[in-house]
Amino acid sequence: MKFLLAKKLTMTRLPDPSEGFVAVTVLQVIPNSVSQIKTNKTDGYNAVQISVDKNKKKKSKKEFRVDNPEEYKIGDIIDIKQFAPGDIVKVQGISKGKGFQGVVKRWGFRGASATHGTKHALREPGSIGAQGPQRVIKGHKMAGRMGGDTVTIKNLTILDIDVDNNLIFLKGAVPGVKGSLVKIESK
Secondary structure, eight states: OEEEEEEEEEEEEEEETTTEEEEEEEEEEOOEEEEEEEOHHHHSSOEEEEEEESSSSOEEEEEEEOSOGGGOOTTOEEOGGGOOTTOEEEEEEEOOEEEEEOHHHHHOOOOOOSOTTOOSOTTOOOOOOOSSSSSOOTTOOOSEEEEOOEEEEEEEEEEEEETTTTEEEEESOOSSOTTOEEEEEEO
16 A cells, blocks of 8 residues: 655646647645554554654644555655556645635525515525424525535646655646645555
8 A cells, every 4th residue: 555645736737649738636745644543453453654754843744544554664764756657646735725605505405596586595595494393404404614624636646756856747636735645645
């Protein structure tokens, strides 16, 4: 299993002979070091914890499940060379926050028609419950904060790798804002 933590730099496009141009996300791999090893005996599952320096004062740690944790030692450096162009990977990151949104944007509600006496109520949710329980049922779709969720994108192809600058070029979009940390995994 191959895995890394990387920083999302930007999106661009690269020429492709079959499709013309392809949308590409550029990720920069920051030095990854193994900070903890979890085994079945001690923790109940096998995993490797990777540590990355976010800035001079902060470190970010993420965990990856592995089959053989004995292959890793604390302090090992995991680099970009384990991946190759053409590899299929899954990328996990935190999506962009959209703030407080109404039901039309957040849930795709249609809203009311603009005729038959409707006035100032075009984007409202409508009825939020029945007379029976005399309360709003839990989980009802309403306005609220949107975005900022953990999102996993599967089956992304690595188009190119720049080993000198520690850059990975992935075909397609990756969740998160510029500068956010993403997990890259392949099996």
